[in-house]
Amino acid sequence: MVLPRRYAFRFIALVILLFFTAFFVVPIVWLFLAPTKTDGQLLGSSPFAIGSLSTLGHTFSRVINYSGQSLLIWLKNSAIYAFGGTALALLAAIPAGYGLALTHFIGRKTLLSITLVVMIMPATALVLPLFLEMNKLGLYGTVWSLILPFGFFPFGVYLAYIYFSSTIPKDLLAAARIDGATEWGVFRHIAMPLARPVVGLVGFFAFVASWNNFFLPFVMTYDSSQYPVQIGLQQLIGSTASFNPTNFTAGSSVQVLQRPDLAMAVMLAIAPVLIVFLFAQRTLVTGMLAGSTKE
């Protein structure tokens, strides 16, 4: 009596897990398969039917060559904004987290609480005041209007704070101070080399935040040549016939895209994030501090 009941529970659990797995995996699989098919196949054939390699090639070249290789320009723009923003975020967040975690100064606790509070604030809320500020500074429409805001990355500060306060033994810093290091020397020679994992982590989050940012570049850029890829995708949706039939009345000169092209563009837009993730993930090594102290 007991055994069948246990199996019944396991069976039910398995069914639930499989259902949710399928629920989330199916759209991704569909997206990956979409560019291999023509628009007609996408609608007509089974959702999981695989198209052909040649169709994939055609889709790829159509997307790349859309409107004078706009997608490549957007990807390049995105890369500039994201790498610039990430560099600035790291430059600000890592020392800030270190300072909050391992040094003593007046107002440290207050600053820490403020960091936590502003972390909760949605970044979008700042876009409008940032726009006004950039405008006054004459930076509107420049690269700086999309890079400078990432110097403010409280989440990264908090991550760095947690890392430094929980992983680096204070005696290690004390040893360096006794060995003759200045405060800057302690940070540079001891804390920084040991901070690789958190640099990778904060860097990755900053990169993703900047890369996926939509509203800020939407407000700060005014010309297609400045768009990052997220805004570009928006424009591509506008150029897709099935989504905007009214745009494509007979005789329109606008280049028409199909739904598989859009799927292709989406995948090209997320590919850099995956690549950055692979690099960032290598820094997330464990056991960096092994052998330093014996507790």
Add this chain to the structure above:
Amino acid sequence: MATVTFDQITRIYPKSSKPAVDRLSLEIGDGEFLVLVGPSGCGKTTSLRMLAGLEHVDDGAILIDDTNVVKLAPRDRDIAMVFQNYALYPHMNVGQNMGFALRLAKVPKHEIERRVRDAARILDLEDYLDRKPRQLSGGQRQRVAMGRAIVREPRVFLMDEPLSNLDAKLRVATRAEIAALQQRLGITTLYVTHDQVEAMTMGDRVAVMKDGILQQCDTPRVLYDDPVNAFVAGFIGSPPMNLIDGLVTEEGVRVGTAVFPLPPQLPARPGSALTVGLRPEVLEPSEPDQGIPVTVHLVEELGAEAFVHASIEQESDTLAVPSSTIIARVEPQRAPAKGERIGLRAKSGSMLFFDAATGARIRTGSQTGAAVPS
């Protein structure tokens, strides 16, 4: 080389009313090996860290030679420290760990290499210079930490329980090595430990602390023979001195059912309490009617000696006395059996007396010790 002087230094931690270190005054001579010892929380590590510059000094002065270093940053004090947990730089190899301070001091590269090599030879680490700390055993890490201190050729060595993470056997061996090394280098050393055996075996002088207050600072011999109070008497020595509550009567002091005559000079009124101190080695087992009658409840055989743990028999009409066990060191061949009733005689003149309330030593004419209460 240098002398170190603690002059009335005090440390009160924030949110604490009681000082962690209370007006500590101590002098360490040039080239001397001084050990600070005491139970945990007695302020010994705090004192060391104040000398290192890692802990704020609330009051008083610390002099290295004639310079007050209280306001100086750790890097300007020319000291080297060995941490309890070693605090090796995990991303540097052994050579880099040892040469780090010299590199910061912009010592020429070949000179760094020479000094690191010399230190590595002394510490038997030559084959490990390229290894990272995580590839070393506990004993090797400890030696790297020592090496990092000695390549500096500092004015003062500070050691914060450097042996506490080693296993018992290695600890004994390293204990002797460190003492020998210090002797050879002749560098003034302040060494902190909670282990009184370490303190007694290594220190030229030993300073005993309790609750932030220095109790006594003297050579190991004087601390053992002539403690200034019951705390020092009970802390130094293993097994510790027996501290037994006695009652002063007309005939002398009563311990259990035995009465010992008191030295005539001893200022004690009949009816008052007195703490009697007896080292385990001054007690001799004999017939139950001689000395203090006790019942043996444990015999520890250590080979060359045996320790008898016994409970003191009480007279039924006396006050309940809390300290009623006593430890005696006996020859193993003459060790009594467990459960046996014996008497413990004390060698004449071997009894120390302490004030039952304050623990302060009550000196008698025959015991004019050389100890100077600090």
